[in-house]
Amino acid sequence: MMNILQTRLIHWKKQWVSLLFWLLFPIISTLLVIQLTNVIQDDSKVPVGIVLQEDTQLATALYDAIKETPLIRIHDLQEQEALTQLERHQLDSVFIIHDGYEENIRKGRRNHLITSYSSNLSFAYTPVKEMIVSFVQQDTGRSKAAYTVRDLGKTYGADQSWKWENVVAKSIDIQKEEDLLRTTFSFLDESQATTEHEVIQFKTWGLWALFSLLSTLLLFDWLMKENRSSILPRFAFTRFSFKRYLLKNTLWYTVLLMLFDVIAMITFRIAIHEPISLKLIAAILSYRIMLNAGAFVLATCFKHLYLYYSVSFALVLSLAISSGAVIPIDGIVNKASWLEYLNPIYPFLQMKVANIWLLLFAIWITSWYVRKEKFDA
């Protein structure tokens, strides 16, 4: 065992730059992708055209409120221009604040205060509309309260004289001062409530699983590099058979990769506060063994290096899409639960230790080992 390690170390010493790159690749790429998507999402805005037909206080207040929401980029336009831009898909949607907006609100009317235009490619229309409606509804609701107070005052006889502005101002005060209704969200069996607001939230370990799949496959190219016809006959004169040599080396690769799995865990803990739990450690351990066994099986099937690399990339791409790490697949998996057995990454994403693929690879390797060897002494 030590002899193997010594020869392996000589190999590693010669190619340490490339080795280190691929070992660190999953950690760095995961952090990079997460940072990048966060930055892009923070800066992403929905382009919305606003046509302001009147210049009153309530209308401009509404305009400012819409402008201040982080989700929307406002384009202040005339009606005709806005509609043309919407037709050419330069805007997501157009909202027209009609003339007489303030007057209607003050009179307690709220029907058709705003006209909205959307096209069939307006992907963000519903949330934007919902938000603008909630702003308008605040104003009309306050106006409604004012009229209710006036009517009650008539019935029950109030001391002070009624004024629309007073009631509205009081309502604004109350809403500002008091933190009234909040929602909390948590998953069943999870104590902590999450407060994430991102739309696309990549799972750290999902990304890591994909990137380490790629790097593990590419690191296992030594299996082909050392499977040369000029070397093979020499194994007949050593203490090891070629197959044993490969298996023992795989073991040392596994030790090395596990070391970097631990580094990944610590890095993610420090950099993005990803919690470490026993469940996670067990899942990573099982995933790592499955991954190395899988890479071993795949690498023994190939002779040409470049083809192996290409297949690795193609494989990672297909698994990335179907694993649920990038696009959510719970819609499909809930319908046909057998699908989850098809993808070797899926159990790890669910933080499960048992993986049917691990068993398959183990059977494959055993049968491969038992088969008759060409160069046995």
Add this chain to the structure above:
Amino acid sequence: MHFIKHLLLFIKNNFMQLQRKWLSLPLLFIFPIVIVGLILTIIISFFTTEKNDPIQVGLVDLDQSNETQLVVDLIDEASQLGTFIQIDKMTEKAANDSIKANQLSAYITFPKKFTANLYQGKSVSLPIVGNPKRPTESYLIKELIESVSRHIRSAQANILTINYFTEDMTMDQKTRNDLLFEQFKDYLFYTIGRDKIVDDKEIRNSATASPTHYYGIASWFIIVTIWLLSIYSFLIKEDTIRMKQRMKLYGVTALQQVMARIIVTLTTVGLFAVASFFFLQTWLEWDLDIEDYSRITIITLLYSYVSLQSLAVIAMLIPSQKLQLLGQSVLTCILLTLSGAIIPTLYFPDWMQILTKYSYANEGLRWLQEIILHQRLYADYVPLILMNTAGLFVLIALSLWKERAER
């Protein structure tokens, strides 16, 4: 003359290489289609589940006051949150059991003293518990309840305002409570009827500009891009050092080999692209004439040529094969994102929209969309031609430099 002769020789050689491995060609042809098809199936299945069998949501009422019972009954009878969500009232234990049995996506709880706290202006929280097996649906419910609670918040402020002003009025406690309950009901229906504020109108400029057509072109564009990458890398051979030396003696340059590879890839992908385009066209019923076809061909050719050049540049810059493939894949991913084939570019942040102007993928896809979706009778080839020329110069410079360095 020598250049052309060598070029033709390598083109022939590459075609022979393809012929010898003709079995893998259908595989290369199908692979990107399968990938894009897989993505589309996942996304479509995600949206259709909501329509066919609605998301199941539980409602747990621990408060049991008049107000919450009114809300629960109202929601229970007619789901006000849209047809794709089914809300049922249940006990907390039943809700927990249903989530464990994966029958429920999430449940909402009205906590004890919910109404009393609401009337007194104390802070109340509305817990939503999601199903860990259905995270996407759970988050959807959370977003929905959050937008509803925004409405409740302003309604509550108004009720508290009314309460404040009635303090001066002469009425007994019971009348006041009844009054508040009346107001609560009033505001509940007022919130439900909020859609009256907006007069919805939809603009349709042309029949072809629907999401199906948009993503039809985008998918074809993605598929062509992946073909370019996969066939180009399929043609790369591992030349031994001896072979390289021998070729150098014959006066063969790296540029000739790269050019031959590019031409062979263009021809093969061209065949694939034409076949798939006609299939797509008959399926989506695009109305195109001869001039449109020629514009589409020129744009696609210019785009394909410049992207193959960039793949070749990466191959020349990076000696390690693993890193080459990584670099080419990363570049393809970035270009596809910037092109707007995945998310339309108008939703990008400002700095990314500036980046898209320098991306040939964005230029290519944009003109394809203009021609096919918006029936433009004109295409501006100048930016793509400029990018092609720039790519060519970089490629020539690199190959010259490499030959000097290797000498």
